[in-house]
Amino acid sequence: MNRIEIEVMKPAAALKAFAETWRRAQSDEDTVPRLAFDSLNALFSAITEKRLELLRHVAEHEGLNTRQLAQALGRDYKNIHTDVAALTGLGLLDRDARGVLSAPFDEIVIHAQVRDAA
Secondary structure: OOEEEEEEOOHHHHHHHHHHHHHHHHOOOOOOOEEEEOOHHHHHHHOOHHHHHHHHHHHHOOOOOHHHHHHHHOOOHHHHHHHHHHHHHOOOOEEOOOOOEEOOOOEEEEEEOOOOOO
C-alpha cells in the first residue's frame, strides 16, 4: 500500500524530521513521503472535506480530467480546478501531459502530536 504521512509539528521539529528523512534517503534507506503543517488550521485549510472527497473520487476513478471530475462530483469547474491545483501542489494528485488525474497514494496518515517528544 502506497501511503503518505502528514504531520502537524512545530518548525524546529519539522526541520529535524526533514534532516532525518534526508539522511535516510542519502543512505538508500526506505522513506515514507511526508508533508508537514505548523498547525491543524493550516492542515484543514489545505485538505478540506471537499478536497478529500475529490481525492477519494480520483483514487476510485482514475483517468478523469478536471472537467469530467467536476461533472462527476456535481461541483463548479472553477472550484474543482482550484482544488486540483492545490492538491497537485501538495503532491497528493498527479496530472499527466493530457490533464488526466491520478492519485499516487492509497492512504493518507495524519499525525498530530499532543506533547513534545522527550
